[in-house]
Amino acid sequence: MSTTFRSLRIFNYRLWASGAIVSNIGTWMQRTAQDWLVLTGLTHHNATAVGIVMSLQFGPQMLLLPLTGYVADHFDRRKLLFVTQAAMGTLALALGLLTVTGLVRLWQVYVFAGLLGCVTAFDAPARQTFVSDLVGERDLANAVALNSTSFNAARMLGPAVAGLLIASVGSGWVFLINALSFVAVLGALRMLRLDQLHIKPRNVRSRGSFVEGFKYVWTRPDLKAALLMLFLIGTFGLNFPIFISTMSVTAFHAGASEYGVLSSTMAIGSVTGALLAARRARPTMGLLLGAGAMFGVGCTAAALMPNYVLFGVVLVVIGVSTQTFTTSTNSLVQLTTEPAMRGRVIAILLAIALGGTPLGAPVVGWVADRFGPRWALGVGAASGFGAALVGLVYLMRYRQLRFYREGWRLRYSIEAPRPVTVTVIPDPVATVQRSELDEAEEDTASGV
Numbered sequence: 001m002s003t004t005f006r007s008l009r010i011f012n013y014r015l016w017a018s019g020a021i022v023s024n025i026g027t028w029m030q031r032t033a034q035d036w037l038v039l040t041g042l043t044h045h046n047a048t049a050v051g052i053v054m055s056l057q058f059g060p061q062m063l064l065l066p067l068t069g070y071v072a073d074h075f076d077r078r079k080l081l082f083v084t085q086a087a088m089g090t091l092a093l094a095l096g097l098l099t100v101t102g103l104v105r106l107w108q109v110y111v112f113a114g115l116l117g118c119v120t121a122f123d124a125p126a127r128q129t130f131v132s133d134l135v136g137e138r139d140l141a142n143a144v145a146l147n148s149t150s151f152n153a154a155r156m157l158g159p160a161v162a163g164l165l166i167a168s169v170g171s172g173w174v175f176l177i178n179a180l181s182f183v184a185v186l187g188a189l190r191m192l193r194l195d196q197l198h199i200k201p202r203n204v205r206s207r208g209s210f211v212e213g214f215k216y217v218w219t220r221p222d223l224k225a226a227l228l229m230l231f232l233i234g235t236f237g238l239n240f241p242i243f244i245s246t247m248s249v250t251a252f253h254a255g256a257s258e259y260g261v262l263s264s265t266m267a268i269g270s271v272t273g274a275l276l277a278a279r280r281a282r283p284t285m286g287l288l289l290g291a292g293a294m295f296g297v298g299c300t301a302a303a304l305m306p307n308y309v310l311f312g313v314v315l316v317v318i319g320v321s322t323q324t325f326t327t328s329t330n331s332l333v334q335l336t337t338e339p340a341m342r343g344r345v346i347a348i349l350l351a352i353a354l355g356g357t358p359l360g361a362p363v364v365g366w367v368a369d370r371f372g373p374r375w376a377l378g379v380g381a382a383s384g385f386g387a388a389l390v391g392l393v394y395l396m397r398y399r400q401l402r403f404y405r406e407g408w409r410l411r412y413s414i415e416a417p418r419p420v421t422v423t424v425i426p427d428p429v430a431t432v433q434r435s436e437l438d439e440a441e442e443d444t445a446s447g448v
Contacts, residue, residue, distance in 0.1 A: 004278045007143040012192050013134045019188025021150045023085070026181025028158025030092055032263055033166055033174035034109065035241045036256055037099065039249065041171065042106040047246045047373075049106065051365030053113045054241060055358035060117035061124070061351045062358065069213055069347025072125040073340070077133060078197075082189055084123035089182030091116050096175030104172075125347040128330065132342070136198040141331045145278035148327040152274055152319070155267030163260020213344030216337075222285060223333060223345070225394035227352055229292055229387035230329050235356030236383035237295060238322070239364045240266065243302075243380065244315075246373035252308040265312040269319020274327055276320075282335060283328035285399070289391030291325035296384025303377035321384075326353070 007013050035050055043049045061068075071080065095112045098104040128144075135143045162174050217223045244266070248259040277283070298318035305311040330349065337345045368376035395401035 003142075004275060005146065007135050007139045007146055010135050010139070010196075012196055013131075013139075013143060015188050015191055016130075016134055016185075017146065017150055019185040020147070021154055022184035023181045024151050024154030025158045025161070026092075026178035028155050028263075029162040029165070029174045030178040031241065032159040032162035032260055033171040034113075035245050036162075036166055036259065037104075037171040038106065038109060039245050040256075042104070042109065045246075045249055047242055047365040047368040047376075048362060049365075050242055050245060051239075051361035051363075053109060054239070054361040056110055056113040057117045057120070058356075058361075059358035060114070060121040061353075062356075064118065064121040065347060065351045068121050068125050068351075069344035071122055071343075072129050072347060073343030075126075077126045077130045078189055078192065078194075080126045081123065081130060082186065084119050084126065085182055085185050085189070087119045088116060088123065089179050089186075091119070092175050092182070093179035096172050096179060099170070099172030099175055101172075121351075124350045125343055128334075128346050128350065129343050132334070132339070133197050133199055134192075137339075141280070141282060141335055142278055144331045144334065145274055145280075145327050148323055148330075149271055149274035149278060152267050152270035152323060155270060156264045159260040159263030159267070161260070163257040163263075166256040166260075213341060213348055216341050217345060217348060220336075221394065221398050222336065225285065225390055226288060226329050226332055227349060229288055229390045230326075230349065231352045231356055232383045232387045232390070233292060233295060233322075233325060234353040235360035236364065237299065237360075237380040238326075238353070239361050239376075239380065242361065242364050242368055243373065243377055246368045246376065247302075247311060248308075250368075250373050252311070254308060258308065262308075262312055262315060266315035266319040269316035269321075270323040271319075272316075273320040273323030277324060277327040277331070280328075283332045285332070285391055285395060287328050288325060288332070289388050289395065291321050291328065292384050292387035292391060294321035294384070295325060296381045296388065299377050299381035299384060303374040303381065325387075 008017065034053065038049050038053055039045055039047070091112055095104070095109070098108060131143045131147060132140050165174050165177075217227065240263070244262050245259060248254040248262060252258070254262075280287075295318065298314060298321055302311060302314040302318060305314055330346075333345060333349050334342060364376050364379055367379055392401070
């Protein structure tokens with residue numbers, strides 16, 4: 001088996017990945033059906049309403065941050081995932097029944113989005129850090145990238161299937177199928193070989209543990225830069241339900257099946273980006289900078305595309321850049337964070353990535369309603385360029401990035417990271433020392 005898929009050699013990860021991809025397909029089907037239901041069934045092409053649904057679904061990531069990372073670090077993640085996955089399946093079942101019977105109203109979708117957001121707030125950090133329990137530290141970066149590959153492979157299938165089902169039988173049945181898909185991941189959790197899990201001792205529960213996560217990040221310039229870049233793109237750039245749905249309906253006058261195909265088209269790029277990330281031994285800050293800039297260029301090009309086909313082609317480029325950025329950020333943060341702090345730091349990462357949506361989605365939706373979907377994509381482009389600027393400032397300040405000319409070529413140089421000792425106190429009786437590992441590989445001069 002190639003190094004790209006090496007984590008699949010591990011039985012527990014292979015079992016988990018099999019159940020997860022089934023559930024992920026159902027999740028993408030529901031996301032597509034929910035956005036289409038709100039945009040065309042419960043409102044008259046109101047992008048702001050879609051933005052509100054996104055805010056309610058992702059807002060709890062920020063509001064519940066004091067609890068979610070703490071729970072991921074202190075409780076059995078496998079048992080926690082049993083509870084959260086079962087709860088999400090139940091919510092999908094209830095929304096499906098309301099929709100099939102014709103009783104669903106917009107306010108009910110808002111309520112279900114908020115409840116799903118609360119459950120997901122606890123599920124996401126536990127699910128992200130559970131990967132290290134499945135594969136250990138050595139294969140962590142590879143497993144994180146393969147998780148993203150699975151998620152985005154499902155993204156290729158889910159929206160396209162959902163579009164066909166919406167056109168033929170309606171959104172309600174899509175919700176019900178998603179509810180059924182959770183059986184796969186619950187079965188995988190039940191069948192794991194517990195003696196092969198890489199479980200580390202849980203932290204001692206103490207007051208102030210949550211604050212330690214922020215203190216830890218504050219002492220790490222690399223983490224602060226990566227999280228700020230993620231905030232910009234996550235808040236104003238990762239609003240694709242708004243971008244794609246409004247471009248489909250308003251700019252290209254397309255139907256549900258075409259909307260689903262566009263979402264799947266973007267996923268082709270996302271899978272490509274995830275597979276490329278799986279081949280890398282370790283991500284770097286320079287990679288995040290490049291991916292952010294590529295995201296900005298992609299959104300700019302998408303806003304200028306004159307027709308449906310060319311817009312879909314550019315979405316592939318956006319998918320590659322998006323997945324490269326998000327997967328590399330996740331891997332970089334996990335690999336350079338002390339294991340005892342990982343759950344809290346990942347909770348902060350997820351709160352920024354998903355919790356920023358309540359701030360950005362209504363703004364992007366309002367721009368789409370007021371000025372048109374192409375200007376909304378312009379907001380996304382600005383977020384990518386802003387993130388690239390943050391990465392550039394970090395490399396110049398902390399890694400002494402310098403540009404110079406060698407003949408007719410422009411070249412650059414970056415210094416290796418300087419070891420910085422950081423004291424972490426996750427509980428009153430434990431002090432963890434670590435050296436900052438910004439990037440493992442030493443960057444040498446190369447052409448641009």
